[in-house]
Amino acid sequence: MTAANILARAACLAGLWSQTYPFFGAERRGAPVSASVRISKDRIRSKYIYIQPDVAIVLDHKLYNPVNIYQSVKEGGIVIINTPFKVVKSYKHKVFYINANEIARKLGLFFAGWSLVNMPMLGAFSKVTGLVGLEHVIQSVREYIHGELAELNVEAVKLAYNEVYEDE
Amino acid sequence: MVIKVLTGNYTVAEAVRLSNVDLITAYPITPQTTIVERLSELVEGGLIKARLVRVESEFSALAAAYGAASCGARAFTATSSHGLLFMHEMLWWVAGSRVPMVLAVVTRALGPPWNIWNEHTDFMGQRDCGWLMAFAENNQEILDTIIQLYRITEDEAVYLPGILGLDGFLLSHASEPVDIPDEDVLKDFIKPRSQPYNMCSDDVLTMGNLPMAEEAMMMRYDIHKSIEAAKNVINEVDEEYRKLTGRSYGGLAECYRCNDSKYLIIAMGGWVGTMKDVCDELRDEGYDVGVLKIRFFRPFPHEDLVRAISGVKGILVFDRSASLGSLGHIHAEVLARAYMLSNKVIVKGVITGLGGVDVGPKEVREIFMRFVKDVDEDGQIDNISEWVLGGG
Amino acid sequence: MSSTHKLPISRPAIGVVGKTGYWRLKRPEVNYVKCIKCGICWLYCPDSSINILGDPSKYVEVDYNYCKGCGICSNVCPVKAITMTEE
Numbered sequence: 310m311t312a313a314n315i316l317a318r319a320a321c322l323a324g325l326w327s328q329t330y331p332f333f334g335a336e337r338r339g340a341p342v343s344a345s346v347r348i349s350k351d352r353i354r355s356k357y358i359y360i361q362p363d364v365a366i367v368l369d370h371k372l373y374n375p376v377n378i379y380q381s382v383k384e385g386g387i388v389i390i391n392t393p394f395k396v397v398k399s400y401k402h403k404v405f406y407i408n409a410n411e412i413a414r415k416l417g418l419f420f421a422g423w424s425l426v427n428m429p430m431l432g433a434f435s436k437v438t439g440l441v442g443l444e445h446v447i448q449s450v451r452e453y454i455h456g457e458l459a460e461l462n463v464e465a466v467k468l469a470y471n472e473v474y475e476d477e
Numbered sequence: 478m479v480i481k482v483l484t485g486n487y488t489v490a491e492a493v494r495l496s497n498v499d500l501i502t503a504y505p506i507t508p509q510t511t512i513v514e515r516l517s518e519l520v521e522g523g524l525i526k527a528r529l530v531r532v533e534s535e536f537s538a539l540a541a542a543y544g545a546a547s548c549g550a551r552a553f554t555a556t557s558s559h560g561l562l563f564m565h566e567m568l569w570w571v572a573g574s575r576v577p578m579v580l581a582v583v584t585r586a587l588g589p590p591w592n593i594w595n596e597h598t599d600f601m602g603q604r605d606c607g608w609l610m611a612f613a614e615n616n617q618e619i620l621d622t623i624i625q626l627y628r629i630t631e632d633e634a635v636y637l638p639g640i641l642g643l644d645g646f647l648l649s650h651a652s653e654p655v656d657i658p659d660e661d662v663l664k665d666f667i668k669p670r671s672q673p674y675n676m677c678s679d680d681v682l683t684m685g686n687l688p689m690a691e692e693a694m695m696m697r698y699d700i701h702k703s704i705e706a707a708k709n710v711i712n713e714v715d716e717e718y719r720k721l722t723g724r725s726y727g728g729l730a731e732c733y734r735c736n737d738s739k740y741l742i743i744a745m746g747g748w749v750g751t752m753k754d755v756c757d758e759l760r761d762e763g764y765d766v767g768v769l770k771i772r773f774f775r776p777f778p779h780e781d782l783v784r785a786i787s788g789v790k791g792i793l794v795f796d797r798s799a800s801l802g803s804l805g806h807i808h809a810e811v812l813a814r815a816y817m818l819s820n821k822v823i824v825k826g827v828i829t830g831l832g833g834v835d836v837g838p839k840e841v842r843e844i845f846m847r848f849v850k851d852v853d854e855d856g857q858i859d860n861i862s863e864w865v866l867g868g869g
Numbered sequence: 870m871s872s873t874h875k876l877p878i879s880r881p882a883i884g885v886v887g888k889t890g891y892w893r894l895k896r897p898e899v900n901y902v903k904c905i906k907c908g909i910c911w912l913y914c915p916d917s918s919i920n921i922l923g924d925p926s927k928y929v930e931v932d933y934n935y936c937k938g939c940g941i942c943s944n945v946c947p948v949k950a951i952t953m954t955e956e
Contacts, residue, residue, distance in 0.1 A: 314652050318482040321654050327482065329652040354750035356615070356647050357837035575876055636874055673872035686879045699875035 311453065312366075312427035313344035316434065319441045319449035320348045328353045330360075341372055348440055362386065364438060366430050368409075370396060389433050391426050395476060404476040407433040412468045416461050428462040429469035436470045443470055478662070483655045485648035488616045489555065489581050489641075490515035491657055492623035494525045496579075497667050499550035501529045502538040506560040507593045508645040509583040513555060535560035539567035542578055546571070546638075547684070548677035551627065551670045552578040557645060558585035561599045565606075571638045572607030572700065574684050575673050577630035578638045579623060580608075584746075584797075585645040586832045594833020595645040597746065597798035601774075601806045607700045609639035609707055610775040614749045616655045619643050621724055622772075624663065628714045631671040634706045642774075644747040646833070658722050666721055704776045711773060727770075729778035734760060735767025735785050740849065743782075743811055744795035745771035748836055752795070755841045764849065771807060782814050791823045791852040793845060797830040804828075804862045823852055826862040834867035884935065889916070893938035895953040897931055903950035904928055910942035910951060 310331050317327035328347045345360045347353050363386045367373050370392035379399045382388055388402050391409040398404065413424035428450060435446050446466055451459050483491065489512045493501065501520065503513035513529075520529045528545075532538045535556050542552040556564060561582055571578065584600050586592040603610065611626060613619040619641065626639040643649055676682060688696070712728035719725035733753050735741055742752050749770045759766045769785045771778065786792060792815060796805025803809065808826030815824050827844055830836045844865060851858045906928040911919045918936040919929050931942075943951040 314482065314484075317652050321480060321482050326654060327652075331646065331650050353653070354615070355754045355838060356644070356651070356747035356750045358647070358835045359837050573877060575872075575874060633872060636872065673874055673876055674878055681881060683879045683881060685877050688877070692875075696875045696877055703874065 310342075310344050312368075312431055313346050315428075315446070315449045315453050316346050316431055316441070317348075318452060319431070319435075319445040320346075322445040322448055323441045325350060325441070326352050330358050332358065364389065364434065366434060367391060368426055368430060370394075375399065387437060389430065389437055389473070391430060398476060405433065405437050405473050406476060407469050407473040409433075409465075409469060412465050412472070415468075416465055418461055418465060425462075425465075429465040432466035432469035433473035435466075436473050443467070478659055479657050480654050481657055482652050483616060484511065484650050484652050485613075485616050485619055485643050486511040486583065486650065487515050488619045488655050489623060489643070490519060491655070492620045493553050494519055495620075495658070495660065495663055495667070496553075496624055496627045497551060498525065498527050498553045498627075499670070500542060500545040500552045501525075501527050502532050502541045502552070502554040503529055504532050504535050504538040504554075504556070504560065506535070506557045508585055508649045509555045509557040509560070509581070511649070512581060512583070516553075535563040536567060539564045539571065539580070542580075543567060543571045543574075543576060546576045546578040546672070547574065547675070549670060549672065549675050551631075553580075554578075555581035555583065557583045558587055558593075558599045562587070562602065565603065568603055568606040568608060568638075570685075573696070575636045575700075575703075576638060577627075577636055577672055579626050579630060580638065580640050581623070582640050582642045583645045583649045584642055592832050593645070595647050595797070596831040596833070597642070597796070597806075598831070600640070600642040601798040601800075603640060604775065604806065607637060607704070608775065609635070609637055609704065609711075609773065610642065611639065611773050612642040612745045612771065613648065614747060614770060614772075616648060616651070616653050617724070618726060618772075619648065620655055620657070621718060621722070621726070624666070625711075625714050625718055628666065628668065629707060629710050631668065632707075632710045632714075633671065633673070635703050635710055636673045637700065637703055637707070642746070647747040656722075656724075662721050666717065708776050708778075708780070711776075726772055727781075729771075729773040729776065730781035730785075731770040731772060732781065732785050733768040733770065735769055737765065737788070738767035739765040739790045740845075740852075741767050741769055741786060741789045741792045742795065742841075742845065743769045743771065743792060743807060745774060745807060746797060748795070748797070748830065748841075751836070751838055752841055755838050755845070758838075758842075759845065766845070774807070777810050779814055782811065783818060786815055786818065786822060789822060791848060792825070793848050794824065794826045795830075795836075795841075795844075796826060796828050799828045799831070799864075808862060823858055824861075825851075825858050827865055828862065829865035829867065836867070840865070840867070888934045889937055890932075890934045893933075893936060893956060895938045895940065896933070896956050897936065897938065897940070897942050897951050898954050899929060899931065900950045900952070901927055903948050905948055905950075907947060909945050909947065913941050913945045915939065915941065 313329040320327035332343045367390040375397045389405045409426035409429040418425040519525045546552040586596045630639040794808040918932045
């Protein structure tokens with residue numbers, strides 16, 4: 310949810326309209342959750358939760374289930390996965406990889422034993438889609454997160470922006 | 478003016494900050510909790526100069542706000558679902574004693590089975606209490622309506638409390654850009670607290686003493702007349718607000734592309750936005766369709782309804798609540814007025830979206846196309862009140 | 870109160886339905902020798918028909934114009950100084 314809100318704010322800074330929805334079930338740290346973001350040039354009026362996204366950001370490769378992910382994303386859409394290795398290929402989507410856990414480990418971004426990978430994934434999103442500029446993501450991160458932690462997260466965004474790569 | 482990306486619940490807190498509220502009572506319940514959490518942060522940070530009282534139940538939350546309001550404080554509290562039902566008796570006390578205040582209701586289904594998702598049944602359960610009842614379509618409207626509601630409820634023609642309903646999760650936990658007006662802009666709009674009497678003044682008063690039957694009925698009638706009188710106040714306040722901020726919502730109801738329409742969709746809440754989008758698509762495809770958004774459920778916008786439905790062939794009413802054994806709540810209201818006016822118009826009710834069932838443009842379109850087929854080809858409908866259950 | 874609304878508000882007033890003392894079947898009598906001047910009878914009287922005079926020999930006084938003879942004062946008196954007698 311934090312990542313979704315920061316992305317929505319970044320889109321707002323880029324002069325776009327944005328909308329986020331959480332999907333709860335069991336909103337606990339470690340439980341699988343999802344959040345969706347809609348971004349548009351125009352004001353978004355519709356209010357409903359079901360979404361067939363153009364882009365999916367998978368925060369943990371262990372949650373990655375090719376059937377679910379590839380079926381929900383539009384054909385020709387983009388899937389960005391946090392993983393240290395390549396996973397099952399999709400011929401209908403563009404797949405990008407980033408090892409966000411490694412970035413979090415390098416920068417010491419941990420909370421209660423969990424590596425914080427949501428911010429680097431936004432950096433990867435910015436690079437891959439070009440929908441929101443890196444500067445907008447960085448400004449949005451600084452608005453939501455304060456102090457030393459903000460700069461570490463900004464660094465993580467930048468690293469991921471540079472390190473994300475496409476599946477050949 | 479500043480644009481912030483806020484959830485519906487944080488928007489409620491911003492509106493309370495802008496409304497110069499004196500007293501907030503806080504008791505948590507999903508999906509309302511983040512309203513009072515955010516308010517307690519704002520109070521602690523000195524951004525709201527109000528007392529925040531943590532109480533031990535929803536009943537007490539409204540009782541404490543009511544006590545403070547009857548003594549001259551501008552009061553606010555918020556709840557959902559079972560919390561609202563636990564408050565129910567206090568709602569009658571606040572309205573019956575003519576004490577203005579504002580309550581935010583983040584709508585949620587009622588158990589059993591245990592369910593935290595969105596439907597309007599809890600909101601509709603307060604229909605007859607004597608409160609003004611507004612409902613927001615999006616986060617911007619949440620902000621604007623709460624600010625407006627303090628003015629409306631404290632108007633001497635009204636002197637009744639008001640509820641703002643907002644869809645649980647669909648609005649409460651969904652973020653979108655919200656235009657927050659500067660305090661300077663609202664300087665003259667936000668008036669000093671006004672109420673019909675003060676229980677803490679030197680004038681010793683008894684409230685709620687046993688009256689004669691005729692007097693009791695007269696008091697009830699006065700509440701009815703005041704809710705009717707609120708119609709003008711709502712329209713005036715909305716217009717005054719437009720002059721300051723550029724935003725207005727049509728007062729009690731918004732007519733979206735419903736001039737000269739053959740079909741009319743009527744609904745209330747967040748999904749009206751979805752219906753407006755579907756309406757645009759259908760208009761492009763050649764269907765003469767409009768959307769009437771119910772913004773105030775009490776007072777009910779009868780005049781707006783009568784204007785909107787004249788010349789209409791078919792009316793499709795969406796309810797996110799049901800009076801079990803009867804009809805959807807809005808459907809029943811529309812039917813009553815529509816048949817006073819004409820016995821030719823077809824009014825169909827659809828009850829859907831209960832228990833958090835997601836209703837998107839696909840579902841709205843399907844239901845609408847089926848309705849058009851029935852009306853145009855058969856000239857009648859088989860099922861006047863249909864439950865669309867969802868899940869394929 | 871400048872409102873034109875029909876409000877559920879009233880002001881306390883003495884004897885709005887007349888002198889209700891004649892409803893009484895039993896009459897509280899205070900034994901001033903036993904009375905310890907605690908004022909509990911005054912506090913409990915539901916009709917405000919016990920007045921505190923503060924006089925050393927007669928601390929409280931029952932207002933028989935309005936006392937309906939409910940007997941609460943007699944019941945709560947910690948030293949049983951109030952007895953209910955037939956009218």
